[in-house]
Amino acid sequence: MAQPPERRLTRTDPRAAAEAAFKSPAARSPLPAERPPTPAGTPAPRETVSLRIDRDVLEHFQADGPGWQDRINAALRKAAGT
Numbered sequence: 001m002a003q004p005p006e007r008r009l010t011r012t013d014p015r016a017a018a019e020a021a022f023k024s025p026a027a028r029s030p031l032p033a034e035r036p037p038t039p040a041g042t043p044a045p046r047e048t049v050s051l052r053i054d055r056d057v058l059e060h061f062q063a064d065g066p067g068w069q070d071r072i073n074a075a076l077r078k079a080a081g082t
Contacts, residue, residue: 053072061068061075 058068061071064071
């Protein structure tokens with residue numbers, strides 16, 4: 001009868017395994033250094049983020065109704081000079 005294949009015992013560091021499990025997906029797999037260019041006429045891809053904004057600033061942008069996220073994005077672009 002054939003012998004079963006030999007299994008090697010591998011030990012993992014429990015702390016390293018726990019840290020890897022609780023890291024955000026972005027921290028585990030960083031974005032490429034440079035994104036490929038988007039074809040002309042198509043909007044740039046957007047990222048979903050969590051951002052802490054003062055209540056009065058948020059109310060200012062929400063006062064004009066739907067589209068407030070786009071208005072915040074436009075204001076940030078202007079401030080960044082892009």
